[in-house]
Amino acid sequence: MSAPAHSVPGHDRNPLDDERAHLAASRAALRAMREEAEALDITDVAANWVNAEVLRAGLDARVKALADLAGTPLFFGRLDYVPDRSFHIGRRHVHDADGDPMVIDWRAPVSQPFYRASRKEPMDVALRRRFGYAGGELTAYEDERLTDAEESGTASRLLQDEIERPRVGPMRDIVATIQPEQDEIVRAGIEGSLCVQGAPGTGKTAVGLHRVAYLLYTHRERLARTGTLVVGPNSSFLRYIEQVLPALGEMSVRQSTVAELTAHVPVRAEDGAEAARIKGDARMARVLRRAVRSGVRVPDEPCVVVRGSRRWRVPAYELAELIEELLGRDIRYGAARDALPQRIAHAVLVRMEQAGEAPDDRVQDAVARNAAVKAVVKSCWPAVDPARLVLRLLSDPGFLAEQADGVLTAEEQRAILWAKPPRGVGSARWSAADAVLIDEVNDLVSRTTSLGHVVLDEAQDLSPMQYRAVGRRCSTGSVTVLGDIAQGTTPWATASWQEALRHLGKPAAAVEELTLGFRVPRQVIAYASRLLPEIAPELREATSVRESPGDFSVRACARGELDDAVVGACRRALLREGSVGLIAAEARVPALARALESAGLPYLAPGAETSEGARLTLVPATLAKGLEYDHVVLDEPAAVTDGEPDVRTGLRRLYVCLTRAVSGLAVLHAAPLPAALAQE
Numbered sequence: 001m002s003a004p005a006h007s008v009p010g011h012d013r014n015p016l017d018d019e020r021a022h023l024a025a026s027r028a029a030l031r032a033m034r035e036e037a038e039a040l041d042i043t044d045v046a047a048n049w050v051n052a053e054v055l056r057a058g059l060d061a062r063v064k065a066l067a068d069l070a071g072t073p074l075f076f077g078r079l080d081y082v083p084d085r086s087f088h089i090g091r092r093h094v095h096d097a098d099g100d101p102m103v104i105d106w107r108a109p110v111s112q113p114f115y116r117a118s119r120k121e122p123m124d125v126a127l128r129r130r131f132g133y134a135g136g137e138l139t140a141y142e143d144e145r146l147t148d149a150e151e152s153g154t155a156s157r158l159l160q161d162e163i164e165r166p167r168v169g170p171m172r173d174i175v176a177t178i179q180p181e182q183d184e185i186v187r188a189g190i191e192g193s194l195c196v197q198g199a200p201g202t203g204k205t206a207v208g209l210h211r212v213a214y215l216l217y218t219h220r221e222r223l224a225r226t227g228t229l230v231v232g233p234n235s236s237f238l239r240y241i242e243q244v245l246p247a248l249g250e251m252s253v254r255q256s257t258v259a260e261l262t263a264h265v266p267v268r269a270e271d272g273a274e275a276a277r278i279k280g281d282a283r284m285a286r287v288l289r290r291a292v293r294s295g296v297r298v299p300d301e302p303c304v305v306v307r308g309s310r311r312w313r314v315p316a317y318e319l320a321e322l323i324e325e326l327l328g329r330d331i332r333y334g335a336a337r338d339a340l341p342q343r344i345a346h347a348v349l350v351r352m353e354q355a356g357e358a359p360d361d362r363v364q365d366a367v368a369r370n371a372a373v374k375a376v377v378k379s380c381w382p383a384v385d386p387a388r389l390v391l392r393l394l395s396d397p398g399f400l401a402e403q404a405d406g407v408l409t410a411e412e413q414r415a416i417l418w419a420k421p422p423r424g425v426g427s428a429r430w431s432a433a434d435a436v437l438i439d440e441v442n443d444l445v446s447r448t449t450s451l452g453h454v455v456l457d458e459a460q461d462l463s464p465m466q467y468r469a470v471g472r473r474c475s476t477g478s479v480t481v482l483g484d485i486a487q488g489t490t491p492w493a494t495a496s497w498q499e500a501l502r503h504l505g506k507p508a509a510a511v512e513e514l515t516l517g518f519r520v521p522r523q524v525i526a527y528a529s530r531l532l533p534e535i536a537p538e539l540r541e542a543t544s545v546r547e548s549p550g551d552f553s554v555r556a557c558a559r560g561e562l563d564d565a566v567v568g569a570c571r572r573a574l575l576r577e578g579s580v581g582l583i584a585a586e587a588r589v590p591a592l593a594r595a596l597e598s599a600g601l602p603y604l605a606p607g608a609e610t611s612e613g614a615r616l617t618l619v620p621a622t623l624a625k626g627l628e629y630d631h632v633v634l635d636e637p638a639a640v641t642d643g644e645p646d647v648r649t650g651l652r653r654l655y656v657c658l659t660r661a662v663s664g665l666a667v668l669h670a671a672p673l674p675a676a677l678a679q680e
């Protein structure tokens, strides 16, 4: 590979000049494409006002997608195929006035070798060129001649610079530097569901977002119809990632937390760990299924329908057969309830025909709406209100005992019963886990609409019932599950991906592993990995592709000096380039906030966008997951572990906090460190 070049011997013209000319021409072509879209007159083609509005909205979206974002390179790479075909690769497709491509979308099949081709497998690529930019200006290029036996393969400087670049602001796309093992996940087919286990900073979130962009490009129409969804752990995380997909030209992807997906009631209470664990257990699905059907009964009286002067009688045993038959079928409770009046009406029609009448469909519909038929349905297959049903289950010990018999122990039942039963759905103090139970009942009553593809990030933290809630939102679509078992910090965190996939309803999904760490410096990841034998002994230690060793320090202070020392560490970190995250146990946040304020250091809350002018964020340990900062100051690890209900969860929380750093980590403590971290 040649180093970033500014001139090439033997050539009069600097290739950079040619590339700059191509960049200018591509920009002009993009401008022309946008102007053409803006100028399109739809009055002749749109038959009516509604059509015109739909067309206009589509065009507006197209014009927006054609914007030439200042500071974002229009292309970042080039592939020369043998013989003699060359493509520039960028975020979007650009063509000239004749329709010939000037820039190819990174997601197109011809772009794939940019990410995958190697000396071992050149994939017909003679030359791969990467471009370096400063702002929107092309400043360097780097060539790899994959079929040239003379050239030795060395690491790409531009790639390395991109990885090491200091961070500030929200998460960025990685489209110019997706690595081969990541690309395999990004471009995996839409039919198969996938699960990715990866250590901190291996790019799981980045890969998941690029995968959505890839699938939208490859299956545009299908996914426009069925929809896509990205599920993340909390709103500050979603704010951190929300600009990646729009930067890739994709505006239509919904991003949500599990809590938002299941927000059927206002959540006003928090469960204790034991109650939450039981409510999140998959056995609850059995209890709920039973509870939904608990009101179904067989009648002991016939149904008598009066029409004109005649009375038609369906005997009780025949009604019972209809109900038994519906119970035995695998259809939703609500669908069966809708079907029952038609079944009874059909039984009446059979009798009419036997009596020589010739009733048609309209008669059947009328009979189905007859008061006597409705009365049978009401008493034998009662309507179920999901929130009311869950309320009854959690407040009526007798009802719960009946539905949970043989499924939950008496002790478990006691643990989930409300101490003080609420008066009604409106006044109940619902917890997040209760909302998930209501979501399950909703689905038992009427099927939840499935999306085309769902990306589930930080998946290790979900309870089995939460997996089920996500699973029904992709029951006929596919899912990409991303997570790290070692970062599971809920009492119900999943122990194995196979189990999680079963609850999601995708037991056949392949489990892949990402192994290269892009975020955390080598020394820091080695330090954090000392916790692995205790928190996830089956997992391998993460690697780091970062060249710079990073700053790393652990400092013991006297108890009374800790706050000042932490403020001092933040000050020092702010002298460097990039964002600074002060991570601390929730209980320590108020004291540290006061210390920062009296020191005159302004700070942000997690999720608020960092900028050159506001680079320090005070992050409670519970919200650190998924985020990253150039420099991390970690306050009092013992307080972080003490904030969790058990030792393993505490150490896992600490592992998450230790692995947020991009360039440097300073650990400050007054209390003793956990044993694994205390050893020299």
Ligand SMILES: Nc1ncnc2c1ncn2[C@@H]1O[C@H](COP(=O)(O)OP(=O)(O)OP(=O)(O)O)[C@@H](O)[C@H]1O
Residues within 6 Å of the ligand: 162, 163, 172, 173, 174, 177, 178, 179, 182, 198, 199, 200, 201, 202, 203, 204, 205, 206, 207, 484, 487, 518, 519, 625, 626, 627, 628, 659
């Ligand atoms: N191929 C790549 N090129 C450049 N940067 C990358 C690449 N892959 C990942 N990164 C960067 O590494 C950092 C970590 O990525 P990401 O947050 O996706 O990791 P993660 O596996 O989700 O981490 P965690 O488990 O801690 O949530 C991000 O800044 C991301 O942009």
